[in-house]
Amino acid sequence: MTLTANIPVQKTTHSHIEEVDFSNLGFGKYVADHMLVCDYANGTWQTPQVLPFGNLSLSPTTLALHYGQTVFEGMKAFRMDDGRINLFRVHRHHERLAKSLSRMCMAIVPEEVFVEGLKVLIALDKDWVPTAPGTALYIRPFAFASEAKFGVKVSDEYKFIIFSGPVAGAFQKPLRVKVETEYVRASRGGTGAAKCGGNYGGAYYPTQLAKEAGYDQVLWTDARENKYIEESGMMNAMFVIDGKLVTPPLSDSILDGITRDSLLTLATDLGIPVETRPVAIDELEKAFRQHTITEAFGAGTAAIVAPIGTININGVDYHLPAYDDKAIMFRLRDKLELIRTGKEPDIHNWNFVL
Numbered sequence: 001m002t003l004t005a006n007i008p009v010q011k012t013t014h015s016h017i018e019e020v021d022f023s024n025l026g027f028g029k030y031v032a033d034h035m036l037v038c039d040y041a042n043g044t045w046q047t048p049q050v051l052p053f054g055n056l057s058l059s060p061t062t063l064a065l066h067y068g069q070t071v072f073e074g075m076k077a078f079r080m081d082d083g084r085i086n087l088f089r090v091h092r093h094h095e096r097l098a099k100s101l102s103r104m105c106m107a108i109v110p111e112e113v114f115v116e117g118l119k120v121l122i123a124l125d126k127d128w129v130p131t132a133p134g135t136a137l138y139i140r141p142f143a144f145a146s147e148a149k150f151g152v153k154v155s156d157e158y159k160f161i162i163f164s165g166p167v168a169g170a171f172q173k174p175l176r177v178k179v180e181t182e183y184v185r186a187s188r189g190g191t192g193a194a195k196c197g198g199n200y201g202g203a204y205y206p207t208q209l210a211k212e213a214g215y216d217q218v219l220w221t222d223a224r225e226n227k228y229i230e231e232s233g234m235m236n237a238m239f240v241i242d243g244k245l246v247t248p249p250l251s252d253s254i255l256d257g258i259t260r261d262s263l264l265t266l267a268t269d270l271g272i273p274v275e276t277r278p279v280a281i282d283e284l285e286k287a288f289r290q291h292t293i294t295e296a297f298g299a300g301t302a303a304i305v306a307p308i309g310t311i312n313i314n315g316v317d318y319h320l321p322a323y324d325d326k327a328i329m330f331r332l333r334d335k336l337e338l339i340r341t342g343k344e345p346d347i348h349n350w351n352f353v354l
């Protein structure tokens with residue numbers, strides 16, 4: 001295949017980088033100058049191209065807008081100690097994108113388009129990769145059914161796009177979360193393991209209700225019995241109970257988080273015992289009463305770890321002890337940061353350095 005032998009690049013004539021306040025990046029405030037666009041039509045992926053970031057023009061009959069064939073990825077590029085740029089676990093992100101696309105009956109973006117496309121795009125927008133500790137270039141690859149057709153069908157055309165934007169490290173104020181036992185995010189046999197837009201749309205309403213009740217997020221439970229913890233908002237849920245790092249096992253209703261996988265691996269490297277097993281709400285209640293639960297947090301690319309301070313279970317607020325730097329979650333986060341920025345050896349081959 002030579003789809004990507006020579007990716008055409010149309011450079012912007014007006015960079016927006018001067019408008020960026022790199023000391024106050026926030027999350028989602030800025031987008032970098034360029035995007036990669038690749039179309040699928042007539043049964044094949046076309047040559048991708050890099051264009052100035054800009055609007056799309058779509059027919060109102062575009063299938064994704066009606067029937068929800070749309071999936072995305074979220075990944076980060078880091079500025080390394082020596083100034084080079086590291087696309088973290090790029091192949092693993094492609095693997096997951098392929099799984100999500102397959103579940104949604106969409107054309108699979110070739111790894112070559114994903115990896116070579118990222119290389120060309122991020123090299124071009126390299127000045128957008130921030131340098132301050134904790135910051136990164138957030139990268140958003142996504143694909144949607146682009147065929148304009150009036151009627152329900154699996155699309156025969158897709159658009160794959162990658163854009164990016166610099167982001168700060170997430171704020172670390174411990175979250176208040178509510179265990180959700182009425183609504184569910186995902187069920188056995190459903191689309192919970194796919195990173196598809198619909199999972200987010202369906203989660204907004206229960207999350208909104210939790211916010212109105214004074215919580216930041218919900219802790220999702222399983223759809224069958226509402227007895228076991230599944231995820232924390234749109235992050236994987238992790239706990240420290242009896243000194244062990246505990247997280248629910250992957251299933252078709254839990255997203256295979258790359259942060260989750262990385263943190264579990266690092267915990268093992270650090271000699272922290274890891275248990276991947278179902279976590280019942282009852283067990284959490286008991287652990288709070290016996291003071292054996294010492295940490296709870298969400299794990300995901302955006303925040304890396306998001307500490308949880310309060311968990312509401314069946315109407316009762318349970319509080320975690322205050323966290324300090326020695327908390328396992330922060331030790332794991334810091335270890336990950338050292339590897340991604342090249343300060344410690346990358347023994348698991350996670351870095352993809354441009």
Ligand SMILES: *Cc1c(COP(=O)(O)O)cnc(C)c1O
Pocket residue numbers: 074195231233234235236255256257258259260299300301302
């Ligand atoms: C993206 C996502 C995660 C976290 O995955 P990472 O690869 O660690 O960013 C967890 N849960 C859901 C539902 C997600 O969409």
